[in-house]
Amino acid sequence: MEHLKAWKDAEDRKPLLLNGVRQCGKTYVCREFGETYFEDVAYFYFEGNKGLASVFEYDFDVDRMVDELGNIIRGKEIIPGKTLVIFDEIQSCPSAITSLKYFCENMRELHIICAGSLLGVSLKRDQISFPVGKVDRLLMYPMTFSEFLRADGGEAIYYGVQKYGVDRELPELYTRALEKALKYYYIVGGMPEVVNKWVQTHNFEEVQRLQDNILLDYSSDFAKHAPKTDIPKLGWIWDSVPKQLAKDNNKFVFSHVKAGRRSSELEDALEWLTDAGLVYRLEMVSNPELPLAFYADASFFKVYMADVGLLRRKAGVSHKTILEDSDLYKNFKGAFTENFVLTELLTQGIRPYFWRSGNTAELDFLFEWEDHIIPVEAKAEVHTRAKSYRQYCKKYKPRTGFKFSMKNVGNHTVEETLTYCVPLYLIWRVKEYCRCG
Numbered sequence: 512m513e514h515l516k517a518w519k520d521a522e523d524r525k526p527l528l529l530n531g532v533r534q535c536g537k538t539y540v541c542r543e544f545g546e547t548y549f550e551d552v553a554y555f556y557f558e559g560n561k562g563l564a565s566v567f568e569y570d571f572d573v574d575r576m577v578d579e580l581g582n583i584i585r586g587k588e589i590i591p592g593k594t595l596v597i598f599d600e601i602q603s604c605p606s607a608i609t610s611l612k613y614f615c616e617n618m619r620e621l622h623i624i625c626a627g628s629l630l631g632v633s634l635k636r637d638q639i640s641f642p643v644g645k646v647d648r649l650l651m652y653p654m655t656f657s658e659f660l661r662a663d664g665g666e667a668i669y670y671g672v673q674k675y676g677v678d679r680e681l682p683e684l685y686t687r688a689l690e691k692a693l694k695y696y697y698i699v700g701g702m703p704e705v706v707n708k709w710v711q712t713h714n715f716e717e718v719q720r721l722q723d724n725i726l727l728d729y730s731s732d733f734a735k736h737a738p739k740t741d742i743p744k745l746g747w748i749w750d751s752v753p754k755q756l757a758k759d760n761n762k763f764v765f766s767h768v769k770a771g772r773r774s775s776e777l778e779d780a781l782e783w784l785t786d787a788g789l790v791y792r793l794e795m796v797s798n799p800e801l802p803l804a805f806y807a808d809a810s811f812f813k814v815y816m817a818d819v820g821l822l823r824r825k826a827g828v829s830h831k832t833i834l835e836d837s838d839l840y841k842n843f844k845g846a847f848t849e850n851f852v853l854t855e856l857l858t859q860g861i862r863p864y865f866w867r868s869g870n871t872a873e874l875d876f877l878f879e880w881e882d883h884i885i886p887v888e889a890k891a892e893v894h895t896r897a898k899s900y901r902q903y904c905k906k907y908k909p910r911t912g913f914k915f916s917m918k919n920v921g922n923h924t925v926e927e928t929l930t931y932c933v934p935l936y937l938i939w940r941v942k943e944y945c946r947c948g
Contacts, residue, residue: 514649515544519622524647526611526623528601531651532788532817533628533732534725536703538599540651541624545595549622553581553589553596557603567606571613577621591621601625602632612642629736632786652858653701653818656851657939660692663710668692677931677943680919689936690917697851698830700820715830722824729789737783744780747772752790752814753826756846763792763814781814791815791853796864799877799884799907803864813865815850822850848891848935849875852915855938863887868906872899880945883910886928890916895932904928911948913941 518527529537545552555563566579580596581589589596601607607625614623625646654662661669668688675681681689698718699709705721708714733745751768763781765774784790792814794807816822823833828847832840856863856878866874866886876887886909888900895914904912904926912930921932931944 512540512544515540515624516548518647518649519548524619524622525615525645526625527647527649528611528630529624529626529649529651530630530788531628532653533729534702534704535651535653535788537626537628537651538597539703541595541597541599541626544624545597549593549595551587551590551594553585553587553594554599555580555584555597556599557607558600559603564604564606567604567610571610573610573613573618573621576610577618589621591618594622596621596623598623598625600627602627602630609642612645615642615645629732629787632736632783652854654703654706655701655855655858655939656693656696656936659696659699659701659706660689662706663692663695665692672937672940675920677940677947678920678922680921681934686919686934689934693936694833697819697823697833697847700818700823701854702818702820705820718820719824719830722821726821726825732787737780741780741783744769744772744777745783748777748780748784749789750825752816753822755814756822756850757826757843762795763812789817791817791857793853793876794864795867796877797867799866801879801882801884803877803879803884804862807864811867815853817854819847819851819854822847844891848915849889851935852876852887852889852938856941859939859942861941866903868902872902874899874903880948885909885945885948886912888912888914889935890914892916893918900930901925904930911945913944 518524529541531537542552542554557563563584566576566584577589581587598607611623611625614621657669665688668685672681672685698715699705700722702725705718708717708721730746730749733742737745747769755763755767765772765777768777785792792812794809795811796803796806797808798806800806816825826843828840828843852875853863856876861878863876863878866877874886875889878885878887886900886903888897890897893916895916895918897914900912900914908926909928912925912928914930914932915935915938916932917935918932919934920937923930929948931948933941933944
């Protein structure tokens with residue numbers, strides 16, 4: 512919402528494309544934003560609406576389009592500066608996407624927000640003429656842990672934590688509550704509908720019912736939006752992600768997806784899932800130099816899911832297993848923790864990679880901060896000894912680094928590297944640590 516408010520008041524504002532995985536709350540936040548900050552909201556839903564699409568198929572005269580959208584389709588005038596126009600599922604109307612160029616050039620005073628879940632997929636599949644340089648873009652994610660904490664009655668804990676400096680241990684008053692909330696987040700995840708149900712009921716069966724529905728909806732999207740030849744491949748890869756994460760060497764291996772299938776046959780399907788926002792690819796860097804993207808190996812990567820709650824449900828991990836910290840899921844717990852750390856970093860605008868040196872050392876994450884590279888080791892428990900982290904620090908001598916675990920806040924030096932010990936439930940403060948280092 513803060514991003515949308517800043518966009519509304521920007522002098523160089525352009526039509527805004529709000530993208531994100533399906534069911535992460537895009538439509539809700541658009542409507543809420545319009546009802547809060549505008550006199551009027553003009554909402555248009557494109558999927559399956561040929562009459563609406565026809566407005567954009569004659570020409571791109573913005574005065575004509577606004578007149579027809581307002582006075583004919585909705586029966587109420589659209590007034591620039593007072594009306595927020597919402598184009599939902601805009602990827603279903605390629606000409607509406609093209610029209611954004613003309614709205615930007617000829618009617619910039621009109622506030623337009625466009626939401627689309629499969630926009631990345633549609634742009635490639637339909638070869639849509641994208642208005643490069645004529646739109647603002649914003650990527651929306653499922654709810655983070657700190658958002659979940661506040662939604663579930665933990666606002667006092669959230670704001671109380673911020674009274675403590677980043678190098679000061681938290682009292683047990685906070686740590687116990689945060690550890691419990693993190694377990695609940697691992698179970699529920701960040702899909703808004705699921706979080707809402709949890710907040711209302713605190714019923715695990717109800718949470719899992721909604722998670723199952725979302726997973727089924729995603730599978731239905733494969734059949735509805737993907738090329739027919741890719742539909743079975745999407746299902747194979749989608750089912751393979753939790754299984755491959757559970758392995759010790761969780762590099763994504765195409766031959767493990769389906770016996771006898773090669774990477775060349777499955778790459779397009781994995782790219783579809785990535786474009787849809789359902790999975791994230793974490794690429795390897797063996798030579799950590801700036802910029803990291805230049806040295807990333809796109810052929811060597813790991814694959815994670817966009818939401819830890821859906822990952823837990825898809826993997827078949829019981830809520831009791833997480834609440835009781837069962838030893839029976841010890842191997843998967845490490846990869847599950849990595850998935851959580853990845854999503855927390857991505858939502859803060861941090862693009863991480865992982866580091867590997869031959870077959871002897873592997874570091875969970877690396878990311879850039881200003882003019883240096885920060886190494887990260889992630890542990891699921893209190894134990895923070897990390898041989899690969901020490902090896903990396905000894906070889907590359909970074910200024911600062913992180914160990915994420917269930918250990919309380921602290922810092923120490925590893926091979927001359929100032930290393931912050933940050934509890935997993937405080938990763939949302941990582942930029943504060945970066946500024947201090």
